[in-house]
Every structure is written in C-alpha cells, then in structure tokens.
Amino acid sequence: MISLTNKQIANLITVEECVPVIEELFKNIENTQMPPKVYMNIPNGDFRSMPAVVGNTAGIKWCGLNIREEGKIHIFAKILINDTISGDLLAIMDGELITAIRTAAVTGVATKYMAPEGSRVAAFVGCGVQTPNQIKAVCAVRDVERVNVFDLDRERMLGICRDMQDYKVEIHPCLDLEDCVGNADIVTTLTPARGDGYLEHCMLKDTCHVNAVGADAKGKREVRQSVLEGVDLIVYDEWEQCSHSGEIQYGSNTTMVPLATVVAGNGEHEGRQTLFDATGLAIEDVATARYIYDKIRNNIMCG
Amino acid sequence: MISLTNKQIANLITVEECVPVIEELFKNIENTQMPPKVYMNIPNGDFRSMPAVVGNTAGIKWCGLNIREEGKIHIFAKILINDTISGDLLAIMDGELITAIRTAAVTGVATKYMAPEGSRVAAFVGCGVQTPNQIKAVCAVRDVERVNVFDLDRERMLGICRDMQDYKVEIHPCLDLEDCVGNADIVTTLTPARGDGYLEHCMLKDTCHVNAVGADAKGKREVRQSVLEGVDLIVYDEWEQCSHSGEIQYGSNTTMVPLATVVAGNGEHEGRQTLFDATGLAIEDVATARYIYDKIRNNIMCG
Numbered sequence: 201m202i203s204l205t206n207k208q209i210a211n212l213i214t215v216e217e218c219v220p221v222i223e224e225l226f227k228n229i230e231n232t233q234m235p236p237k238v239y240m241n242i243p244n245g246d247f248r249s250m251p252a253v254v255g256n257t258a259g260i261k262w263c264g265l266n267i268r269e270e271g272k273i274h275i276f277a278k279i280l281i282n283d284t285i286s287g288d289l290l291a292i293m294d295g296e297l298i299t300a301i302r303t304a305a306v307t308g309v310a311t312k313y314m315a316p317e318g319s320r321v322a323a324f325v326g327c328g329v330q331t332p333n334q335i336k337a338v339c340a341v342r343d344v345e346r347v348n349v350f351d352l353d354r355e356r357m358l359g360i361c362r363d364m365q366d367y368k369v370e371i372h373p374c375l376d377l378e379d380c381v382g383n384a385d386i387v388t389t390l391t392p393a394r395g396d397g398y399l400e401h402c403m404l405k406d407t408c409h410v411n412a413v414g415a416d417a418k419g420k421r422e423v424r425q426s427v428l429e430g431v432d433l434i435v436y437d438e439w440e441q442c443s444h445s446g447e448i449q450y451g452s453n454t455t456m457v458p459l460a461t462v463v464a465g466n467g468e469h470e471g472r473q474t475l476f477d478a479t480g481l482a483i484e485d486v487a488t489a490r491y492i493y494d495k496i497r498n499n500i501m502c503g
Numbered sequence: 504m505i506s507l508t509n510k511q512i513a514n515l516i517t518v519e520e521c522v523p524v525i526e527e528l529f530k531n532i533e534n535t536q537m538p539p540k541v542y543m544n545i546p547n548g549d550f551r552s553m554p555a556v557v558g559n560t561a562g563i564k565w566c567g568l569n570i571r572e573e574g575k576i577h578i579f580a581k582i583l584i585n586d587t588i589s590g591d592l593l594a595i596m597d598g599e600l601i602t603a604i605r606t607a608a609v610t611g612v613a614t615k616y617m618a619p620e621g622s623r624v625a626a627f628v629g630c631g632v633q634t635p636n637q638i639k640a641v642c643a644v645r646d647v648e649r650v651n652v653f654d655l656d657r658e659r660m661l662g663i664c665r666d667m668q669d670y671k672v673e674i675h676p677c678l679d680l681e682d683c684v685g686n687a688d689i690v691t692t693l694t695p696a697r698g699d700g701y702l703e704h705c706m707l708k709d710t711c712h713v714n715a716v717g718a719d720a721k722g723k724r725e726v727r728q729s730v731l732e733g734v735d736l737i738v739y740d741e742w743e744q745c746s747h748s749g750e751i752q753y754g755s756n757t758t759m760v761p762l763a764t765v766v767a768g769n770g771e772h773e774g775r776q777t778l779f780d781a782t783g784l785a786i787e788d789v790a791t792a793r794y795i796y797d798k799i800r801n802n803i804m805c806g
Contacts, residue, residue, distance in 0.1 A: 241536075242556065243587070251550065
C-alpha cells in the first residue's frame with residue numbers, strides 16, 4: 201500500500217499530464233460507476249463521500265469543508281483506491297491537490313473538444329488557488345497567446361500574475377470583468393459566486409467557449425440566464441450533479457449533452473458559442489489517483 | 504493524525520469495553536447522521552461506502568468484499584474519522600477488527616436490554632471469525648453458564664471450542680441445530696444463509712431472545728417466517744437497512760421498534776420472545792473508532 205502527501209503528489213503529476221488521463225476516462229465512461237455524492241451537513245460546513253469505480257479500480261474521496269474562525273475556508277480530502285480484482289487497498293493519497301489538478305484537467309479536456317480551433321485569448325475570472333492550474337490546462341490544449349485574469353480582490357489578481365511571471369504565456373491583470381472576457385476565445389469562471397451570477401451573454405465574443413467551473417452546489421451561480429439561453433450548446437460533466445449543483449440547475453432551453461458524448465464524437469459538437477458546466481466527479485479523482493499509483497509502480501518495477 | 508492496524512487495535516479495545524460505547528451511541532442517536540450505505544458492484548463482489556456523523560466526529564468506512572479463487576471471501580475495510588469542528592482528519596484505522604468488535608458489541612447491547620434476566624444458556628449458530636467476539640459480548644451482559652455452538656462445518660465448530668478453551672464459560676459443540684438452540688435463553692445466528700433461512704419458531708424456548716446477525720443483504724435469511732411471526736417483539740438496528748437487507752425484508756406482522764427506542768426505554772420492551780435484527784451501521788464504526796482515538800489521545804496526554 202502506497203501513502204502519498206500533497207507534496208509528494210506535486211512531484212508526480214502535472215496538470216498537462218492529467219489532461220489525457222481525464223480524456224481517456226471520458227472516452228471509456230461505460231467502464232465506470234459513480235453513485236451520487238453523499239453530503240452530511242455539520243454546523244460550519246459539510247463532509248462528502250464520493251465513491252466510484254473506474255475500470256478495475258474502486259475508490260473513494262472522503263472530503264470536508266469547514267468554515268473556521270474569521271470565515272476562513274478549510275478544505276480536507278483523502279482518496280483511497282482499491283484493486284477490484286484482488287480487493288486490496290492500493291493507496292491512500294491526500295486529495296486536495298489531486299482535486300485541483302483533475303478539476304483543471306477536465307477544463308482542459310472540455311476546452312480541447314469545444315473551444316474554437318484558433319483560440320488565442322483565454323480569460324480567467326476569479327484568482328483563487330485553482331486558477332494557475334486552470335490556466336495551465338487551457339494553455340495545454342490551445343495555442344494561447346494572451347491570458348487575462350480578473351478578481352474583485354486586486355491583491356489576489358496581482359498575486360497570480362506575480363506567481364506565474366515565468367510561465368510560457370503572459371498573464372494580464374484586468375481592470376474589470378468586461379475587460380477580462382470581452383476579447384476572449386475561452387472564458388473560464390472560477391468564483392464561488394451565488395445569486396444571479398455575473399457573466400452576461402453580451403460580454404462574450406460571437407465565437408467562444410465558456411468553462412463554468414465555480415458552481416458545484418445548490419445556489420451557486422456564475423453565468424446569468426442570458427448565457428445559458430444564448431450559447432449554442434451546453435455540455436455537462438454529469439447530469440445528476442449538474443442539474444442539482446451546476447449552472448444548469450437554473451434550467452435552459454439550449455441543447456445539452458454530456459462531456460463523454462462530446463469526447464466520443466471527436467469535436468463534432470463544437471459550436472459557435474459553447475459552455476461547459478463542471479461540478480467535479482468522483483471518477484476523475486479515482487482515475488487520477490490510479491494514474492499516479494501506476495506511475496509509481498512502474499517506476500519501482502523499472503528502476 | 505493517528506494510523507492504526509488491526510493488530511494495534513486488538514491491543515486497544517475489547518468487545519466487553521465496546522458494549523457501553525455502543526450503548527451510549529444508541530442512547531444519543533439524535534446526535535447522529537447516517538445516510539444510506541452506497542454499494543458498488545464489481546464482478547466478484549462489491550465495495551461499500553458508509554459515511555456517518557456521531558456527535559462531533561464525521562467518519563466513513565470504505566470496505567470491500569471479494570470472492571477470490573476457490574470461493575475464498577476476502578474482506579477489506581478502512582475507517583477514517585475527522586473532527587467536525589476543525590475539519591481535521593483524526594485517524595485512519597484498519598476497519599476489519601473494528602467491524603467485528605462493534606458488531607458483537609451491538610449484539611451485547613440488544614441482549615442486555617432484551618434477553619430474559621435469568622438467561623443461563625446461550626447458543627451460537629455459525630462458527631466463523633465473528634463468533635468468539637459474539638460469545639464474549641453476550642457473556643458480558645448476562646451470567647451465562649453454558650455456551651452452545653453449532654456449524655455444519657464440524658472442523659470449524661471444534662476449532663472455536665479449542666480456541667476458547669480457556670474462556671470463563673465452557674463452549675459445547677452440538678450435534679445439530681435443535682441440540683444447539685433447543686434449551687437456549689439467547690440464540691445468536693451468525694451464518695451467511697440465503698433462501699428460506701433455517702431457524703424455526705418451534706425450536707425456540709417459550710422465553711428467549713434471538714440475535715439475528717447474519718442477514719445483511721438482500722436475499723440473506725437465517726430465521727424462517729415462523730420466527731418473524733411467532734416472536735412477540737422485533738427490534739431492528741435501523742429501519743432502512745433492515746427492511747432492505749435484514750431479516751425483516753421478508754415482512755412480519757409482529758411489533759417492530761428501533762434499538763434506540765429500546766435502549767432509551769430501559770428494558771421496558773423485554774418480551775416473552777424477542778428478536779433483534781442487526782445489519783451493522785456506519786455510526787457504530789465511527790463511534791468505535793472515535794472511542795479508540797480518544798483512548799490513545801488521553802493516554803498520550805496523561806502518560
């Protein structure tokens with residue numbers, strides 16, 4: 201049995217490396233099982249259990265979210281994976297970094313299959329801990345020449361630009377939301393916004409792709425109804441989760457298809473304006489953990 | 504964070520010690536949360552995720568059952584517990600021994616509140632790995648003078664008698680089922696029987712208590728309909744699980760109440776003939792794991 205910390209995992213997998221892992225997962229979606237996430241509410245947050253089977257790997261992510269003093273959010277996650285043939289536990293891994301990496305990798309896969317081929321400008325709204333990984337995922341699948349970022353918290357926005365100053369693409373802080381997304385071919389929203397959302401359809405280019413990553417719970421919302429109705433195609437990661445917790449919980453008359461269908465169709469679903477609604481899936485955690493496990497085992501066996 | 508193996512846990516908790524832990528749990532059932540177990544089937548078995556909150560502990564048991572070559576059953580289980588206030592992971596423990604101990608402890612609690620006061624003879628049907636713990640649990644709550652055991656596998660039956668030859672109560676192997684249960688005040692069934700079950704009402708004493716422990720899945724059954732209809736009271740550990748996976752999945756017109764009600768009522772539910780239907784609960788795993796964790800922490804802090 202292998203036990204891995206976030207720090208060790210950081211040296212074992214990159215976002216760019218995880219994109220094809222997640223692509224492969226969605227190509228083989230028929231070899232997966234994923235019962236609904238189970239939530240247990242506690243006074244200052246919740247705990248979630250996310251079991252899944254991917255091929256011959258059964259696994260679970262056990263994670264919690266606590267609001268501590270001064271409103272600080274504390275995230276906890278562990279991932280356990282077992283071999284389904286032997287039943288043996290293969291690994292216990294810290295789940296926080298895997299979650300961030302696989303979430304970005306899914307954005308990469310959706311962008312690869314849905315964003316305009318010639319995309320050059322990518323906008324990222326919200327400059328939290330996930331944003332650098334999301335930038336890397338998008339830039340892994342398109343020849344992005346300019347990255348715009350925006351956050352209401354100016355310090356946080358400038359922090360991202362500073363942290364990524366050596367990155368292959370220049371990161372531009374923006375004055376406001378319109379400035380950030382207005383000329384973007386790819387827009388990725390990464391905020392914990394609630395209420396009516398903030399992204400309007402009139403802000404978007406005529407041809408573009410939106411990754412709506414932030415909304416993953418009832419009441420969360422980043423894109424306004426004008427976007428949900430205005431785009432030509434909505435792709436969701438998983439119907440049950442998205443219709444309960446994603447952007448599409450608010451309903452839309454736009455055509456909706458699962459990401460697995462888009463990935464199987466090799467891009468035939470590319471539209472004029474597309475939106476990907478991501479809530480985060482247990483199968484993504486299990487597939488990524490298994491990839492890391494196999495990488496270590498192969499290294500050990502070859503080394 | 505504390506990490507414990509089965510071997511370490513064996514030195515940290517006894518069945519007798521776990522009985523009051525489980526009793527306390529059922530006395531405070533209003534401070535618990537337990538969503539339904541989630542099953543994922545695999546070709547040769549299944550994996551289960553069992554999350555629960557007990558007081559300020561959130562936890563999960565992740566477990567699997569695999570039928571290996573030659574029909575050998577392989578059981579795997581890990582239990583993770585977190586503090587709900589901080590969100591921090593407190594412990595990762597092997598779950599196999601905790602499962603066996605808490606299952607026996609629940610039998611002890613049910614027997615304490617339901618079995619005739621003057622019970623002297625206890626019968627155990629099925630001599631698997633759980634049976635020694637179950638014997639200890641029953642003998643912890645009643646002054647048992649004679650223990651009868653029976654198993655269709657004679658070697659296994661004699662093995663239990665040999666293994667427990669130094670136990671405070673003598674263990675008698677029996678010739679057949681009737682011989683085992685016929686004069687018993689307490690009957691505990693511990694087999695993986697399916698189909699129609701095997702325990703008939705006419706085999707039981709006029710005053711007795713039955714712990715039906717084996718049935719914990721659809722299709723499993725140890726007691727026949729004559730028992731379900733013939734006893735005066737049926738107590739279940741949890742309604743959803745028992746009505747789907749326990750003995751009462753087959754229905755009965757007998758009065759049914761939850762164990763928590765019986766424990767709260769201080770024995771008022773003691774009947775002429777009673778049956779306890781146990782399926783095993785995630786709250787029992789979490790409560791037992793937290794007890795072990797607290798014991799270590801207190802020792803460390805005192806020592």
